[in-house]
Amino acid sequence: MQTASIKLPSSVFASEFxxxxxxLNKAAPVSGPRLDMDPxxxxxxxxxxxxxxxxNMLEDDFIIKANDFMFADCETKSRFTEYSLTSSVLRRNEQLTLLDDRFEKFYEQFDDDEIGALDNAELEGYIEPDSKRLEEVFKDYFIQKEKDLHAICINVYTCLQIRVSDKTGIPLDVLPKRGLTAKQVERMERINDSDLPRASKQPRSREESAEEKRARKQAIKxxxxxxxxxxxANKLAFKQEKQMQEKQMVNLRANVQGLKLS
Incomplete structure (x- = not known):
């Protein structure tokens, strides 16, 4: 009968080295002078x-005095890295400090207030009158000038072809002529003789009685x-027609303005 063997991981055994x-001794505090710490x-x-x-005595209001200025205000930052030079890993000796100052002076020339147009810069130079570069500049200038003149002529010719109405301010012969709308045609067809004003149909007789006179007056009323x-009803119809025509005129002017802009 075989006994079961137990296999344990190597981490539970003693280390080979x-x-x-x-x-415990590794975590013990370091004794002796610490040269890397502040004295x-x-x-x-x-x-x-x-x-x-x-x-070495602190004053009673040392907290208020400490909050008068921020540490970042008195700290010198590098223009290149935006980090403090005093927080560098390397100790800044005299040579490194001189190198930092030279680099900062050089990088100062590329600040935001120094980069831009050269309006105040004194540019000097000389170019030969028969140089190819000058010929290319003249050629580009005359080509662009010819294009500008061509565009101006096209615009002037187009403006002369458009005639504007003195009454409405709308260009003439631009939009198609329109006749009566469907509603206007329908309204004209409904007009007949009965809709027109007419004279009174109640004649007055010289020998009429009181009853006839009373009936005639009632008919007149x-x-x-x-x-x-x-x-x-006619006033209301004319008012509606006027509003509709004004609305159509506003839409027409808006469409014409859109055509001008395009």
Whole structure:
């Protein structure tokens, strides 16, 4: 009967290589002077800070004084990287500082206020009168001038062909002539003799009685009432027709203006 074998990963066993310094000792604080740290910080950590010195005493309003200006205002930034030169990884010795100053002076010539048109620059030079470059410039100038004159002639000829109405301000002979609309034709067909104004049909007799006179006056009142109704209807019809024609005129002017712009 075979026994079951257990296979464990290699991480649970002891390491093959043994280090000289253990993990706990690696995390231990470094003893001795720290040359990469600020001297004031090292003195404070070593408890060598002189608290009795008046120059080392903080004033009561040191927080207010510290907030008077931002650190970025007094920090020198590089024009090329927009980072502080004091925060560089390399310590800035005298040679590196001189190199930084020269580079900043050179890069200052390409600031936003220095880049642009050369209006104030003094440009000097000389070109031969019979040079090919000058001939090309003259040739391009005359070609462009000829194109401009051709375009001006076309515009003048086009403007002379358009006649504008003195009354409406609309160009003549541009839009097709239009007759009566379908609604206008239908309205004209509905007009007959009964729609036209007519004289009273109630003659007056010299020998009429009181009853006949009363009936005649009543008939006249009825006719006048009908005439007032017809007059009111005609005024309303003319008003609607006027509004419709004004609307058509506005649309027509807008279309003509669009044709001019295009």
């Amino acid at each position: 043994e280090e000289e310094v253990g993990l 004031d910080i090292v003195a404070a950590l070593d408890e060598d800070f002189d608290f009795d010195n008046p120059e 009825t006719e006048r009432k009908e005439r007032r109704s017809e007059k009111k």
